[in-house]
Every structure is written in structure tokens, then in C-alpha cells.
Amino acid sequence: MTPPLPPHILSFFVFIFLTSVVSSQQFLTSEQTTLLNLKQRWGNPPSLANWNSTSSPCSWPEVQCRNGSVTELKLDSKELTGPIPPFICDLGNLESMSLRDNYFTEEFPKVFYNCSKLVELDISQNVFFGRLPDDIDRLSKLTFVDFGGNNFTGDIPPAIGNLSALTSLSLYQNLFNGTIPPEIGNLSNLVTLGMAYNEFADPVMPPEYGNLSNLKILWMTETNLIGMIPESLSNLVSLRSLDLSMNYLEGEIPPGLFLLTNLDTMFLYLNKLSGNLPSVIQSTNLTQIDIAMNKLNGSIPDDVGNLQKLEVLNLYSNQFSGEIPTSISQIPTLRIFRVFRNKLTGEIPPEFGLHSKLESFEVSENNFTGKLPENLCAGGALTGVIVFSNNLTGEIPRSFESCVRVNSIQLYNNNFTGEIPPRVWTLLNLSSLRLTGNSFSGELPGKVAWNLSRLEIDNNKFSGPIPSAISSWEKLNVFKASNNLLSGEIPRELTTLSELTDLYLDGNSFSGEFPSQIKSWNSLTILNLAGNKLSGQIPASLGSLPNLLQLDLSENQFSGQIPPxxxxxxxxxxxxxxxxxxxQIPSELDNSVYQNSFLNNPNLCSNSHISNLHNCYTKSSRKKFSPKIIILIIILSSLVLLLAILFALFMFRDRLKKNPKPKPNRTTWRLISFHNLDFTEENILSCMTDANLIGSGGSGKVYRISVGPPRGFVAVKRIFNKKLDRNLENEFSSEVQILGSIRHSNIVKLLCCLSNPNSKLLVYEYMEHQSLDKWLHGKKRKPEPGLDPHFVLDWRRRLQIAIGAAQGLCYMHHDCSPPIVHRDVKSSNILLDSEFKAKIADFGLAQILEKQKPGDDNMASIVGSLGYFAPEYAYTTRINERIDVYSFGVVLLELVTGKEPNGKDGELNLAEWAWKHHGESDSIVGVFDSDIKDSDTYMEEMSTVFKLGLICTSTLPSSRPSMKDVLEILRRCNPFDELPEEMKEGRDEFDVAPLLKRERYVTRPDENDGVLVAQV
Structure with a gap:
């Protein structure tokens, strides 16, 4: 037993203990005072309401203590504003401070230098600006730094390489525009390095980064990287995640890069990358490889099949050639396989799906031959079979009847044969079945999948009648069955499909009369029955279809009169x-607009001299009067006319001699064509009348002019009508220069231009559905010709339009050399063809970046359209692609909300309103257009597009994605499950929530025409 301490020693220890407690209590009281002063300096925010003088700071959620002293201060997302007070470092034992996601607006606070024990500092997602200080290495004990999501500019100071204790350094999403410091390569303890979303001026990756032997995450997305990937990166033996996406790297990937034995995740969206994939890939821990959307070439290495943990393989949109290695199909963990849009050949390995639970299989737009793999659905997880535009043969495997999760089967433009397995028609989740351009045969089923909305079987060998049970195909929107062997009568039950919008039955052998009563086609916009054997009268009920825009009944045996x-x-x-x-043709249709709509009907007549038709007045006259009376009328009329002419000549003979009539001044037109033309300038000039006018704007008028088959119509834009001013001349020159030199399916074709000293004519392909804004907003104003006020754009069409417009802009920004900036992207400049395919139009303000000269404000002074132009565009003459991204973001918001871009009577514009709603409401449902808000099936898609519109309209240009990224997100938006894996998993590095949270600022120019930001 231990003997008791002597009384005097026991007293000594009690004294020391009590002294320590008192000292600690006094110290904590002092720190409490400091914290309460901080609260007061920041305006007593409600988020810190629990900070009070009656409780211990160590009990506050934002404060952590050790040994009775504050060591950690976590003030994330507290809506704090103002400067950082210098007395914050009176917290003498403070080791960790996080001020993430607030509204601090000042230069880098050097007050942090006084926090002598600080090891972790997070000031990300604020509005700090200016340069990082050159002596930042005074914070020598830091191990964790996050300066991301601010407005720091200039160079990253080399002194940051002296912070030898750093394990994590995040500088992403700022406005750094200087060099990338090689001194960072000295940070031997670094585990995470994030420098993404900066626009470095000398963007070569330093080879010194290969010295970072402990680095696990290297994130340098969209940093303007050029040149080759340094060979030294092969030394990063601890690397797990490498993201060099959205850059301008070129050359081959270093052969040793995939020898990194600890690499878990690889994201390599390497824009502009060329060369061969390395022949050796032996990393056994790789789970994802994404090198999509580049210019990579060569064959896919056999060694990819050695990656036994690989889950995602994305190689699409490159120039790979050769065959798919069989070993890839044997990887037991493979879920996502996407190699579409390459130059791959040979047969698809038959073991795909046999060894793993495939979820997505996309091999379209290659040159594959042979049959489809039998076991694609063996794992029961496949959601899509996308193999269109290849040279595949054989029949659809019977095993496809077990594809219970498949929602889309796209086999079009191949050489498939045989009948469709019966249960494929009724797959539980099937919504889209596209079989166009094969040699499929058999009859149509009586029952299809409950959710089938798109069925395309045109250009095949299907036969037999349309079953009367087609009335059960209730969700069908698009039914294309052109050019098959279908026969029999068109059943009355077909007219009960209330959601049908497009119906193509042309090029078959249908006979009998068309149903006289049409019950439920209120959504139908296109009806094509051409090239059949239909007879009887044209049903008058067709005239009651509120949204019908295209009707083709040609090459049938319809008789009787045209229903008025x-x-x-x-x-x-x-x-x-x-x-x-x-x-007689009904008077409203009896005009030159329908010049070619009635050909080869010998017993039709016209009162407007439509070519190839009799004049109705002449015919009726011949029936009423005998031939003798008609001859007498003609003789008398001729005599009267002759006498009138002689009298006129006699009366004005002297005047004509004294004042001879001047010779007519024939205006000479100059024609420049950009495509093979099937019309002449006379076709255009003779029809420039008000009867053909379909629109007008600030710079001129637009006409719809018939030029005959096969083109039908063209659109003619007349720029001004008098002497052109300088801006209008610039618009005309810009449009001709750009549209005359570029070709893309989502950019409107400029067929030719005509000009004379007083007028300029631009002749485009005609877009049947005119502009997007008329479909979104036309119902809110007086209807215009060609626009039905009751038509509703469903969500599928809106998403299709968004993707098409994005493809056009992506081509301009990323595939044109030099890039082209449109500068006036808006819904009225997005035109829609007969199938609602979107095309970008009106390039009057467009500018080729390489040709922009400093100080040239002629074009830059025109800032586009109110509600669409980016905030920085109002005060700077610098032109870049981000202004188009902002405008396109407004268009996305229009598509989702149905709202117009401009606020009225002092209201917020659409972008401001959307941001305000996002910040104030927990639910996103309230923003959806009333015409689509009931589309529960697409709720996630609409939410994603709304959020994408918000990010595109970020106030900071550097916060906006590129059009390449916007297009990729839209393409993967349907279904949402097929978004890129890094977006689905929500990695912190790619989290968009902070971007949406902090974008409530206004921009203003600085003295160097840069961008600073101030809180609203």
C-alpha cells in the first residue's frame, strides 16, 4: 500500500491544480470575448445566434476546444460579410480555421500571419480578390490550404513551394492568369493538388510535378494546358486520380503513365489530345478510364483487358481504329462501355455481358460487322443498346426478351434481318425503339411496352395491316413506318392516340378511305400518308386538328373537293x-405560297393562276355561254381596246416627242452562291412582296419564297432598304463571311447572297417551324403567321432543341479554327426545321476571335439582346466564348421555365429570377413551365437542365463551363442515370452546389479591363 503524501506536498499539488483551473478559466473567458467581438464585427448574423456570454464557447457547434482553449473555428456557409478582423488571431491556440462559402470581399487577409499555430486554412467559395502575397510562405506550418472558388488573379507566387508541410493545396476556380509555378514540385508531402478552372497564360505543366511522390489527386481541368503530358508524371507512384480534362494537350500519353500501381480512378477528358493510347496498361486497381471526346487514334490496347477492377470505359468521340480486344468483354466488373463515334472495325466480342453486369453498351457510329452479342442482358442491368450506324447483320438475339431494364434500343442504319422477338415489343421499361434502315420483317404487334413513346421502323420490310389494338399504344409520340410493305385500311383506332405528334405512313400499300372522324389527334403536327392507295374524300375533320403543320396526302386516289x-x-x-x-381550291389556300401543293390534279381549278391548274373563272364562263357568244364578246372587247390605244397615242403624241421617256434604270444584282442552287435570282426577286413577308426586325425584313421542287421554299433576309449604314454593312459582311465558310447540321445554311448598292439579300434554307421563341412565348402575344397559339412543346422536344443548339455552338467554339463567337445567342435566333431540329441563325454580330483587334469597337459596341448578354460584356470589349455560354444558359432557363428573358416594369430578368428562386426555395418544381411541369417522368432531367442554366449564367466568366461540357451534360441528361460517372458520384471536386451558392454578385471593371466582383 502506497503511503499517503505528506500534508505539505499535497497542499502544493492542490495549489498548482487550482491555479491551472483559474488560469484556464480566465484564458477561456478572454477567447469568449474575442469570439463575441467577431460576431459583432460581422453584424451579429442569425447563423451565430447561439454565441452568447452565458455559455462556454466550447459548447458552440462552430468551435472546438482542447485543454480548455479554442483550437478549431468552423464557420462554413454562415453568410458572413465584411473584412477579417485582425484580433481573430487573439485565439492564440487556433490550429484550424474554415471560412468556406461566405461573402468575404477583400484581398488576401495578411492578418492570418499572426495566427502562429495555424495548420489548416480554408477560405474557399468567397470573393477574395487580388494577388496572393509573395511572402505567403510566412504561414510555414500549414498542412491544408483551400483558396478555391475566389477571384485571385495574376501569378501563383513561387513562395508557395516553401510550405513544405502542405499535404493539400487547392487553388481551383480563380482568375489566375499568369504562370504555373514549378516550385510546387518541391512539396514532397503533397497528397492533393487542385488547380482546375484557371486561365493560365503560360500553361505548360512543369516537369517538376513528377517529384510529388505522395500525390494521389492531381486536378487541372480547364487550365489551358498545352504541349505534351510530361514523361515525369510516370513517377507519381501514389497517384489515384488524374484529371487533365478540357485542355489543349497533344502528343502521345507517356507509356509509363498506366504503370502506376496505386491508381484507382482516371479522368482524362484530354481536349485536343492526339496520338496513340499506350500499349501497356497494367494497373490492377483502375476502376474508371475516361478519355472521351478527343482526337486520340490508334487501336485499343489489348492490355486494357487486364484491368480486372475496371467498371467504366469511355473512349467515345475519338479516332480509334482496329478491333475491340476480346479481353475487355471478359472484365468481371465492367458496367459502362462506350466507344461510339470512332473508326472501329471487326466483330463485337461475343462475350460482352456474359461476365459482368453491363448497364450501358454504346458502340454506334463505327464500322462494326457481324452479329450482336447474345448475352448483353445476361446481368439484368442493361439500360440501353445503342449500336446504330454500323454494318451489323443477323437477327436480334432472342435473349433480348430478358432485357427488363432497357429503356432505349437503337439499331437503325445497319443490315439486320428477320422478325423482332415478340417480347421485345413489350419490354417493361422500353420507351424508344428505333429500327430504321434495316431489313426487318413481320407484322406489327397488337401490344407494345406501356411507356413506348417513340417507334421508328421506316425503310424495312414490315407487312400486314396496322392492328386495331393500336389504341393501346397510349404513350406513343412518334410513329415512323414509311417505306414498308404495310397494307389494308388505316384503322379508326389509330386516331385515338392523344399524345401522337408525328405520324409517317408514306410509301406503303394502304387502301380504302381514311377515317372520317378523328377523335384525339390534338397534338398531331405532322401527318404523311403519301404514296399509298387511299381513296374517298379528304376528311373535313383534318381541319379541326389545332396543331397540324404538315400534311402530305400526295400520290393517292383521293377524290372530291378539298375541304374548306x-x-x-x-x-x-x-x-x-x-x-x-x-x-375550286379554297380561297385561303389559293395563293403562291402553295404553288406546288396541288400538282397533277387535272380537275382542280384556281383563281390565282397557280401553275398547271385551270382558271376557275374561265371554266365557269365556258359552261354558261355558248361558243358564238364568247367569240362575239372577244371581238367586241378587242375593238374597244384598240380604239382606246389609238386615242391614247393621239392625245400624248406631242408630249412624248417633247419629253421622251427615260430608259429604265435596271438595277444590277450581284449573286454569290455557297451551295449548289436549284433556283435563280429571278425566282427570288420576283417574289419579294408583302404577301410573302413572315417577319421583320431592326435590320430588315424576312420573306418566305417558293422556289419549286425539290427545295420548296427558302427564307430571304433583306437587310435595310436604303443606303446601308456602317453597322448594317458590318452585319451583312459578318454573316456572309462566317456562314459562307462553315458547315454544320445545327447551323442554318446560307445558300447565297445578292447585293446591289441599296439592298442586301441573304438567302437561307427555310425552317418550317420558324424560331424557338415563337413556340415558347408566342402564346403570350398576338399570334403570328405560321404559329399556332395552342401548340405546346413537350419536354422531349425541348431537350432535343437544347442539344441541337449546343451542338452548333460547340462546333463554333471548339471545332472552328479560329473559334467563332456568335454574340447574339437567343431563342429567336434558334430556328426549328420540320422535325424540330434546332439550327443557330443570325450571325450579324458574330466575330472570329483571331481577327479581333484591340481597340476595334465597331462590333464590340453592339452587345446583343437585352436579357441575354453576359454582365461583363456591358463594359469590356474583350470577346470570348463565355459570353455565348451565358446567353445559352438563358435559353436553357427559358426552355425549363417558359418565362421570357426580360423582366418587365423593373422586375428581375430571367437569370436573376432563377438565381433568386434557387437561393430562396428548397423545391425546384415551382420553376417549371406549366406546360411541362406534370411530366413526372422527366423531373430529374428538367432539374438538371435548370441547374445547368444557372451555372451557365454565373456572373464570373471563369465559373461558366465550356460549350463542350454543356453539350456533354445535355447529351447524358436523358436518362439521368447515364450522366458521366464523376457527376453521378458527386465528387467534392466536381460539386456544383458551391458554384450555385456563391453566384450572387455584380461585376465591375478594374483599371486593366479585368473583372472584380462586389457583393450585391
Missing amino acids: QLSNLRFTNLNLSSNKLTG
């Missing part, structure tokens, strides 16, 4: 040619 009810519709395309129609 068809005059109620405003057709963009009408073709009743080659039938047996009789009588």
Missing part, C-alpha cells in the same frame, strides 16, 4: 398533288 376546313390551319408544308381532286 383545311383553310383553318396554317400549314408549313401542304402537299395534295397526284390525286383525283376536283373543284
Whole structure:
């Protein structure tokens, strides 16, 4: 037993203990005072309401203590504003401070230098600006630094390489525009390095970064990197995640890069990368490889099959050639396989799906031959079979009847044969079945999948009648069955499909009369029955379809008169040619707009001299009067006319001698063509009348002019009508220069231009559905010709339009050399063809970046359209692609919300309103357009597009994604499950929530025409 301490020693220890407690209590009281002063300096924010003088700071959620002293201060997302007070470092034992996601607006606070024990500092997602100080290495004990999501500019100071204790350094998403310091390579303890989303001026990756032997994450997305990937990166033996996406790297990937034995995740969206994939890939821990959307070439290495933990392999949109290694199909963990849009050949390995649970299989737009793998659905997880535009043969495997999760099967443009396995038609989740351009045969089923909305079987060998049970295909939107062997009568039940919008049955052998009563086609916009054997009268009920825009009944045996009810519709395309129609054309259709709509109907007549048709007045006159009376009328009329001419010559003979009539001044037009033309300038000039006028704007008028088959119509834009001013001349020159030299399916074709000293004519392909804004907002104003006020754009079409427009802008920004900036992206400049395919139009303000000269403000002074132009564009003459991204973001918000871009009577514009709603509401449902808000199936897609619109309209240009990224997100938006893996998993590095949270600032120029930001 230990003997008791002597009384005097025991007293000594009690004294020491009590002294320590008192001292600690006094110290904590002092720190409490410091914290309460901080609260007061920051305006007593409600988020710190629990900070009070009656409780211990160590009990506050934002404060951590050790031994009775504050060691950690976590003030994330507290909506704090103002400067950082210097007395914050009176917290003498403070080791960790996080001020993430607030509204601090000042230069880098050097007050942190006084926090002598600070090892972790997070000031990310604020509005700090200016340069990082050159003596930042005074914070010598730091192990964790996050300066991301601010507005720091200039160079990253080399002194940062002296912070030898650092394990994590995050500088992402700032405005750094200087060099990338090689001194960072000295940080031997570094585990995470994030420098993404900066626009470095000398963007060569320093080879010294290969010295970072402990580095696990290297994140340098969109940093303007050029040149080759340094060979030294092969020394990063601890690397797990490498993201060099959205850059301009070139050359081959270093052969040793995939020898990194600890690499877990690889994201290599290496824009502009060329060369061969390394022949040796032996990392056994790789789970994801994404090198999509580049210019990589060569074959896919066999060694990829050695990656036994690989889950995702994305190689699409490159120039890979050769065959798919069989070993890839044997990887037991493979879920996502995407190699579409390459130059791959040979047969698809038959073991795909046999060894792993495939979820996505996309091999379209290659040159594959042979049959489809039998076991694609063996794992029960496949959601899509996308193999279109290859040379595949054989029949659809019977095993496809077990594809219970598949929602999309796209086999079009191949050489498949045989019948569709019966249960494929009724797969539980199937919504899209596209079989166009094969040699499939058999009859149509009576029952299809409950959710099937798109069925395309045109250009095949399907036969037999349309089953009367087609009334059960209730969700069908698009039914394309052109050019098959279908026969029999068109069943009345077909007209009960209320959601049908596009119906193509042309090029078959249908006979009998068309159903006279049409019950539920209120959504139908296109009806094509051409090239059949239909007879009887054209149903008058067609005239009651509120949204019908295209009607083609040509090459049938319809008889009788044209129903006058068809005059109620405003057709963009009408073709009743080659039938047996009789009588007079209804007066509303009897004009030059429908010049070619009634050909080869001998017993039709016209009052407006439509070519190839009799004049109705002449015919009726011949029936009423005998031939003798007609001859007498003609003789008397001729005599009267002759006497009138002689009298006129006699009366004005002297005047004509004294004042001879000047010779007519024939205006000479100059024509420049950019495509093969099937019309002449006379076709255009003779029809420039008000009857053909379809629109007008600040710079001129637009006409719809018929030029005959096969083109039908063209759109003619007349720029000004008098002497052109300088801006209008610039617009004309810009449009001709750009549209005359670029070709893309999502950019409107400029066919030719005509000019004379007083007028400029631009002749484009005609877009049947005109502009997007008329479909979104036309119902809110007086209807215009060609626009039905009751038509509703469903969500599928809106997403299709967004993707098409993004493809056009992506081509301009990333595939044109030099890049082209449109500068006036808006919904009225997005035109829609007969299938609602979007095309970018109106390049009057567009500018080729390479040709922009400093100080040239002629074009830069025109800032586009109110509500669409980016904030920085109002005060700077610098032009870059980010202004188009902002404008396109507004268009995305229009598509989702249905709102117009401009606020009225002092209201917020659409972008400001959307940000405000996002900040104030927990639910996103309230923003959706009333026309689409009930589309529960697409709720996630609409939410994603809304959020994408928010990010595109970020106030800071550097916060906006590129059009290449915008396009990729939109393409993967349907279904949401097929978004890129890094987005689905929500990695912290790619988290968009902080971007949305902090974008409530206004921009202003600095003295160097840069960008500073101040809190609203």
C-alpha cells in the first residue's frame, strides 16, 4: 500500500491544480470575448445566434476546444460579410480555421500571419480578390490550404513551394492568369493538388510535378494546358486520380503513365489530345478510364483487358481504329462501355455481358460487322443498346426478351434481318425503339411496352395491316413506318392516340378511305400518308386538328373537293398533288405560297393562276355561254381596246416627242452562291412582296419564297432598304463571311447572297417551324403567321432543341479554327426545321476571335439582346466564348421555365429570377413551365437542365463551363442515370452546389479591363 503524501506536498499539488483551473478559466473567458467581438464585427448574423456570454464557447457547434482553449473555428456557409478582423488571431491556440462559402470581399487577409499555430486554412467559395502575397510562405506550418472558388488573379507566387508541410493545396476556380509555378514540385508531402478552372497564360505543366511522390489527386481541368503530358508524371507512384480534362494537350500519353500501381480512378477528358493510347496498361486497381471526346487514334490496347477492377470505359468521340480486344468483354466488373463515334472495325466480342453486369453498351457510329452479342442482358442491368450506324447483320438475339431494364434500343442504319422477338415489343421499361434502315420483317404487334413513346421502323420490310389494338399504344409520340410493305385500311383506332405528334405512313400499300372522324389527334403536327392507295374524300375533320403543320396526302386516289376546313390551319408544308381532286381550291389556300401543293390534279381549278391548274373563272364562263357568244364578246372587247390605244397615242403624241421617256434604270444584282442552287435570282426577286413577308426586325425584313421542287421554299433576309449604314454593312459582311465558310447540321445554311448598292439579300434554307421563341412565348402575344397559339412543346422536344443548339455552338467554339463567337445567342435566333431540329441563325454580330483587334469597337459596341448578354460584356470589349455560354444558359432557363428573358416594369430578368428562386426555395418544381411541369417522368432531367442554366449564367466568366461540357451534360441528361460517372458520384471536386451558392454578385471593371466582383 502506497503511503499517503505528506500534508505539505499535497497542499502544493492542490495549489498548482487550482491555479491551472483559474488560469484556464480566465484564458477561456478572454477567447469568449474575442469570439463575441467577431460576431459583432460581422453584424451579429442569425447563423451565430447561439454565441452568447452565458455559455462556454466550447459548447458552440462552430468551435472546438482542447485543454480548455479554442483550437478549431468552423464557420462554413454562415453568410458572413465584411473584412477579417485582425484580433481573430487573439485565439492564440487556433490550429484550424474554415471560412468556406461566405461573402468575404477583400484581398488576401495578411492578418492570418499572426495566427502562429495555424495548420489548416480554408477560405474557399468567397470573393477574395487580388494577388496572393509573395511572402505567403510566412504561414510555414500549414498542412491544408483551400483558396478555391475566389477571384485571385495574376501569378501563383513561387513562395508557395516553401510550405513544405502542405499535404493539400487547392487553388481551383480563380482568375489566375499568369504562370504555373514549378516550385510546387518541391512539396514532397503533397497528397492533393487542385488547380482546375484557371486561365493560365503560360500553361505548360512543369516537369517538376513528377517529384510529388505522395500525390494521389492531381486536378487541372480547364487550365489551358498545352504541349505534351510530361514523361515525369510516370513517377507519381501514389497517384489515384488524374484529371487533365478540357485542355489543349497533344502528343502521345507517356507509356509509363498506366504503370502506376496505386491508381484507382482516371479522368482524362484530354481536349485536343492526339496520338496513340499506350500499349501497356497494367494497373490492377483502375476502376474508371475516361478519355472521351478527343482526337486520340490508334487501336485499343489489348492490355486494357487486364484491368480486372475496371467498371467504366469511355473512349467515345475519338479516332480509334482496329478491333475491340476480346479481353475487355471478359472484365468481371465492367458496367459502362462506350466507344461510339470512332473508326472501329471487326466483330463485337461475343462475350460482352456474359461476365459482368453491363448497364450501358454504346458502340454506334463505327464500322462494326457481324452479329450482336447474345448475352448483353445476361446481368439484368442493361439500360440501353445503342449500336446504330454500323454494318451489323443477323437477327436480334432472342435473349433480348430478358432485357427488363432497357429503356432505349437503337439499331437503325445497319443490315439486320428477320422478325423482332415478340417480347421485345413489350419490354417493361422500353420507351424508344428505333429500327430504321434495316431489313426487318413481320407484322406489327397488337401490344407494345406501356411507356413506348417513340417507334421508328421506316425503310424495312414490315407487312400486314396496322392492328386495331393500336389504341393501346397510349404513350406513343412518334410513329415512323414509311417505306414498308404495310397494307389494308388505316384503322379508326389509330386516331385515338392523344399524345401522337408525328405520324409517317408514306410509301406503303394502304387502301380504302381514311377515317372520317378523328377523335384525339390534338397534338398531331405532322401527318404523311403519301404514296399509298387511299381513296374517298379528304376528311373535313383534318381541319379541326389545332396543331397540324404538315400534311402530305400526295400520290393517292383521293377524290372530291378539298375541304374548306383545311383553310383553318396554317400549314408549313401542304402537299395534295397526284390525286383525283376536283373543284375550286379554297380561297385561303389559293395563293403562291402553295404553288406546288396541288400538282397533277387535272380537275382542280384556281383563281390565282397557280401553275398547271385551270382558271376557275374561265371554266365557269365556258359552261354558261355558248361558243358564238364568247367569240362575239372577244371581238367586241378587242375593238374597244384598240380604239382606246389609238386615242391614247393621239392625245400624248406631242408630249412624248417633247419629253421622251427615260430608259429604265435596271438595277444590277450581284449573286454569290455557297451551295449548289436549284433556283435563280429571278425566282427570288420576283417574289419579294408583302404577301410573302413572315417577319421583320431592326435590320430588315424576312420573306418566305417558293422556289419549286425539290427545295420548296427558302427564307430571304433583306437587310435595310436604303443606303446601308456602317453597322448594317458590318452585319451583312459578318454573316456572309462566317456562314459562307462553315458547315454544320445545327447551323442554318446560307445558300447565297445578292447585293446591289441599296439592298442586301441573304438567302437561307427555310425552317418550317420558324424560331424557338415563337413556340415558347408566342402564346403570350398576338399570334403570328405560321404559329399556332395552342401548340405546346413537350419536354422531349425541348431537350432535343437544347442539344441541337449546343451542338452548333460547340462546333463554333471548339471545332472552328479560329473559334467563332456568335454574340447574339437567343431563342429567336434558334430556328426549328420540320422535325424540330434546332439550327443557330443570325450571325450579324458574330466575330472570329483571331481577327479581333484591340481597340476595334465597331462590333464590340453592339452587345446583343437585352436579357441575354453576359454582365461583363456591358463594359469590356474583350470577346470570348463565355459570353455565348451565358446567353445559352438563358435559353436553357427559358426552355425549363417558359418565362421570357426580360423582366418587365423593373422586375428581375430571367437569370436573376432563377438565381433568386434557387437561393430562396428548397423545391425546384415551382420553376417549371406549366406546360411541362406534370411530366413526372422527366423531373430529374428538367432539374438538371435548370441547374445547368444557372451555372451557365454565373456572373464570373471563369465559373461558366465550356460549350463542350454543356453539350456533354445535355447529351447524358436523358436518362439521368447515364450522366458521366464523376457527376453521378458527386465528387467534392466536381460539386456544383458551391458554384450555385456563391453566384450572387455584380461585376465591375478594374483599371486593366479585368473583372472584380462586389457583393450585391
